Amino acid sequence: MPEKSSLGEERMAYLEGLIRQARTAAAVFTQCTQEDVDRIVKQMVLAGLEQAQYLARLAIEETRLGVLEDKAIKNMVATEFVYNYVKDKRTVGTIREFPERGLAEVAEPIGVILSLTPITNPTSTVLFKCIMAIKTRNAVIFSPHPKAWRCCSEAVRIMYETAVKHGAPQGVFTCLELHDLQDNAYLMRHKDVGLIDATGGPGAVKAAYSSGKPALGVGPGNTPVYLEKTADPDMAVVDIITSKTFDNGTICASEQTVVIDDEIYDLVLKKFADLGAHICSEQEAALLARTVIDPATGFMRPMAVGQKATDIARVVGLSAKPNAKLLIAPIQGVGREHPLSAEKLCPVLAVYRAKSVDEAFKVCVDVNHAGGLGHTAVIFSSNNDIIRKFGEVINAGRIIVNSPGSIGALGGVYNDMVPTFSFGCGTGGGNSTTDNVNVYHYLNIKRVARRTPAHMWFRIPSQIYFNMNAVENLREFPSRSTIIVSNPALEQIGHVDIVRRYIPPETAVHVAVIPDAEPEAKVVMQGVEALHFYKADQIIALGGGSMIDAAKIMKLKYESPDADLEELAAPFLDIRKRVVQYPTEKVNRARLIAISTTSGTGSEITPFAVMFDKQNGRKVTLADYSLTPDVAIVDPQFVMSMPKGLTADTGIDCLTHGLEAAVSIYASPFTDCNAMQAIQLAFKYLPIAYEHPHDEEARTMMHNAASIAAIAFSNASVGVNHALAHAFGARFGVAHGRANALMLPHVIAYNASVPTKFMPSPNQRAYSAHTRYALMADLLSLGGSTVEDKVKKLITAIEQLLDRLAFPRSIADLGISREQFERAVPDLVKIAFDDPSWRSNPRMPLLSELQELFWSAYQGRPATQRASRQQTA
């Protein structure tokens, strides 16, 4: 029940009866099919066409507004044209499908609609709304303007009887008996009214929107017209007269003020006069203004609405000819001091002489803002730039070009807009839409969204050469000018010379030696200068991850000098939807060949590059597949002399890459094979490479494993282990691989347990991290009969491997005091949570869980206990 009302009991019972009847009809109507409603609508349209003249006559007799012939035409447009638009539209059940997007739209009727109809277009609006309601299976309670009640109730009767005869439920339309604002207020607030469709004056629209109900409110207009000097004046004048005199100007989209360029002003006015318009003198214009516009309110007087030009002229005392169609009054400005610049729903038109396009636009904007915001505007011009600019500066739901405003705005006659008798005016007019109101506004449109797998990818360097002496393949790459980017140590031990040996002899070769550390911007830019100086077409990066990363960034800045590294390092959640786009236009082109001299980072394969932001004392990660080297050379001769510590650190980094890629939410069959292979190789060959550094097979396989793991994590990414290791390693200056090792057993136990929060992942059908770890255990032949057993055995195997590599088993073992660590933990947790690495982790880490993981790593307690306690069933 609505709020307490001052309505009498009898009246309230009457209104409740209407509501109940409409609610039942709407409920029953939901059983109808598309074929049912289409059949009914067609018969209603035919009935409306049959009775178009009859209803027009009733409207004229009752309202004394408008022109009989035009009202008949409006009734025909409201039926035939609307039918032409809706006949093939699906409005029942599934109305649109987008199979490629896995989406379907399904119609749900609104139920009971309370419809207010105006005095100006009474029967046509009723016909239009009846057709829309039946097409969408809604019931309507009509509340016509009191001065158009008889003609409207007759229109409702004709539509209702036809609809019910052909299958619509009884009670689907009702028309309020003679009523007042209290009735409307009661109905507007009733819980069983689903929508208010208010076509009428500002008061009705405001009441609708104030009711708290969803509402379509269509308010007043004040249509400016710009008649620009390149327009066809004959067409413009005829169109304006046609529109402004149509139904004596009662359509709220009709022209109100025509702003005419100075060059054609006199010509246009003469043409208006020649075709039957009366051009008012200054004195006449003043008299006309007082008659048509109420000086107290600034709004038009009701007595002028929809009256003939000759009748108005007679009342005013103008010297118009007896057959005058239109009264034209020149104005010198817009606003209350120029009354005729307001809306005039009668054949009275204001004209303004504009000295320039700029002035014309300003006057049109002024008219638009003087009561016509969001409604309709018109332009006559053949200058597309001016038409486009007009569309930009005028706030109107309909901007009609080279056509009559009123009939143009109705849609379907002069243009391809949706036919309507309700013009949405947007927020400018206090409405919720700028659309031509149509059947879709009478529906709740439901979206059925099927799960769609995200598009996946697999991107790696186009060529990868591996095994001993793979560097010889450099011969295959012709170049005019090559820069070798390396570090002093590698130059000193002769690695740079080995590379030089296999570069084709016709190539000019230059060496850029840079420090072996995460590159700073200054170092990168020096390298870029060298690339420019030598006009390099090839870069060979020889070194560990830092060296290759430096070369990637140099290439980026060389090819796209305007690239803003700081901007490109902006955070993102999904690389495919990131805000920042890497440059695609290249000033220069250079091939990047990456030769790795460590077996861990996999930078020769990956699309990542880390640089050091010295100014802010932080690492900046760049990630984009355009950073991926063109060629990777995985030649173990460059790692045969790697120290034991570095072998262990980088080897565990490789293993972590494989383990994290294998359980990532972006894991795919394309990455699984690489991840699993890398894990197997690392388990088998890392201890041998560590204990027997000169074992060529072990070095070769670990070198391959690093690249294979990189292939996996370049496409599946890493996880929370890396997020923790990045934060901890940076804070305490611990090597990346070592930091990874401290976290690894705990992270596996964590991921294998039931997540507190699952990570949204359309590509995963179920949580599978624990079973994937179990699969790894099987591949490593670790034994175990259950998933839980197997996960424990995997953790144990990793712990044994770490022991064999002489890794510290806890953060405490590094000599970091408990107090020192306790102080650092809050920051570590924040930094780890901001790290993009965990975005692909199978479970979403809570801040408290990151903290717990840090402390587990600090204490180094056996991770298998945790796995045992929380194992996913």
Place this chain on the structure above:
Amino acid sequence: MATLAVMFKIDGEGMVHALQQAGEKLDAANGQAVLDFSAVRRVDPAAVSALEELAGIADGRGVKLALRGVNIDVYKVLKLAALAPRFSFLS
């Protein structure tokens, strides 16, 4: 509903009549009655009114009404017409 006293078969075609007849026989229902709607494909406003009326009679006589075999389209009509709470539903 093991203690059902009366079971009414509602014919989809003559539904209003069937509901009126059910109303007349509610006295024999011994507190509970089941209306078998399995033959009802659609309802019209008159049927909805008849159901509402029947629910009123049942209330007055202390009889609980259950509808059996109501299809989902008809069930939705009863929900939208705010009638569903006046019945229990059996599959």
